[in-house]
Structure formats: C-alpha cells, structure tokens
Amino acid sequence: GAVVSQHPSWVICKSGTSVKIECRSLDFQATTMFWYRQFPKQSLMLMATSNEGSKATYEQGVEKDKFLINHASLTLSTLTVTSAHPEDSSFYICSARQDQPQHFGDGTRLSIL
Amino acid sequence: GDSVTQMEGPVTLSEEAFLTINCTYTATGYPSLFWYVQYPGEGLQLLLKATKADDKGSNKGFEATYRKETTSFHLEKGSVQVSDSAVYFCALKLNNQGGKLIFGQGTELSVKP
Numbered sequence: 001g002a003v004v005s006q007h008p009s010w011v012i013c014k015s016g017t018s019v020k021i022e023c024r025s026l027d028f029q030a031t032t033m034f035w036y037r038q039f040p041k042q043s044l045m046l047m048a049t050s051n052e053g054s055k056a057t058y059e060q061g062v063e064k065d066k067f068l069i070n071h072a073s074l075t076l077s078t079l080t081v082t083s084a085h086p087e088d089s090s091f092y093i094c095s096a097r098q099d100q101p102q103h104f105g106d107g108t109r110l111s112i113l
Numbered sequence: 114g115d116s117v118t119q120m121e122g123p124v125t126l127s128e129e130a131f132l133t134i135n136c137t138y139t140a141t142g143y144p145s146l147f148w149y150v151q152y153p154g155e156g157l158q159l160l161l162k163a164t165k166a167d168d169k170g171s172n173k174g175f176e177a178t179y180r181k182e183t184t185s186f187h188l189e190k191g192s193v194q195v196s197d198s199a200v201y202f203c204a205l206k207l208n209n210q211g212g213k214l215i216f217g218q219g220t221e222l223s224v225k226p
Contacts, residue, residue, distance in 0.1 A: 006156070032211065032212055034212075034214075041219075041221070042219070043202065043216045043217060043218045043219050044202070044214075044216045046213060046214070046215075049211060049212075049213060093157065095156075095214075100212075101159055101162065102159075102212065102214060104149075104156035104157040105156050106155050106156040107154075107155065107156045109154075
C-alpha cells in the first residue's frame with residue numbers, strides 16, 4: 001500500500017535553532033500534503049495544507065513565518081520550524097494524498113531544550 | 114462550525130470484551146466519516162470509513178455505521194485483543210474542502226489480558 005515517510009522521527013535541539021522535517025510519499029505522487037501538530041494526549045490540529053508548486057494554506061492562528069512549508073515536488077514537502085523555542089515542542093505529523101484517502105507519516109517528535 | 118466529538122477515555126477493557134467508542138459530528142454539508150488508529154509513537158492508520166448515510170465501514174473486526182439521523186459514527190468490535198490497545202480518532206471530511214480532515218479528540222483504549 002501507499003507509504004509516507006517522515007524524517008527525522010525524533011529531534012532534540014537547542015532553543016533558537018531551526019529544524020526541518022521532511023515528508024515523502026514513496027510510491028505515489030502526492031498532489032496535496034497536510035501538516036498536523038499533536039500535543040500529548042490530544043487530537044491532531046491541522047496546521048497547513050500544501051499543494052505542489054504553490055504556497056501553503058495555513059490554518060487560523062498558525063504563524064506562516066514560524067512554520068515554513070515547501071512543497072517543491074509531487075513526492076516531497078518540508079516543514080521548517082524557524083527559531084524554535086520550548087513551546088514548539090510537539091509531535092508533528094504529515095499526511096499525503098493523491099486522490100483518497102490521506103496516508104499518514106509516522107510523525108516527528110520535536111523537543112526544544 | 115464543523116466538529117467531531119468522541120467519548121472521553123481512557124477506556125479499559127479485558128480481552129474478548131465488547132467495545133463501543135462513541136462519535137458524533139456536526140457538519141454543514143454531507144461529510145465522509147473515518148476512524149483512524151494511532152499506536153504509541155506512530156502516525157495514524159486508516160481503520161475504516163463510510164462515505165454516505167447508512168454505509169457501514171468494517172476492517173479487522175471493527176465496524177461503524179454512518180447514521181445521518183443521529184449524526185453518529187460509533188466504533189464497535191465484538192471481541193477486543195490486547196493488540197487493539199491504541200488511541201482511536203474519529204474524523205470527518207467535507208467534500209468541498211480539498212481533503213481537509215477534522216479530528217475528534219481521540220479515545221485511548223487499553224485492553225488487559
């Protein structure tokens with residue numbers, strides 16, 4: 001079946017650094033990719049929707065300059081958390097779809113010290 | 114606005130017990146409904162779905178029926194196993210929103226041997 005790979009799976013870094021998370025669709029071309037954030041024992045909150053070759057659409061309350069999303073090809077989208085701070089620590093999950101349904105990556109646990 | 118509400122967890126059951134996780138939704142259109150499962154430290158996996166009223170989704174012994182009259186999509190399984198321990202998310206997708214999913218808060222299931 002369809003596979004979505006997310007990398008890295010875990011990252012720990014110092015406050016103030018920028019972190020890039022990759023989301024790849026391995027065996028299909030993803031016209032749309034989604035980025036979610038999940039706090040412990042809570043639901044997934046959609047951060048943004050990205051379509052290949054165009055700017056991402058951010059949900060209300062999500063800072064565009066803080067969470068940079070690039071969807072440069074039909075198989076790769078990246079999320080960069082710029083100047084990360086401890087409050088950005090969370091579990092970030094991407095999903096990708098060609099038609100239906102969405103296929104999810106295994107998530108990236110980001111810890112900012 | 115559109116939303117999904119699930120019964121609160123955690124739900125703790127003994128092996129072979131009957132499982133019900135309630136899910137109700139509010140939507141302005143005619144959504145598709147989904148159940149996703151998340152194992153510890155992993156992303157989400159699609160468990161089952163239903164795209165119109167009275168449809169029944171089923172997979173791995175789990176079932177859910179799309180009830181338009183009660184705006185519900187309750188998840189059931191006749192006999193749970195320890196390996197079913199996970200967090201279960203109910204979600205809806207409006208067909209005119211580019212594939213955007215709206216998730217419930219998740220229900221943690223713990224099955225004891």
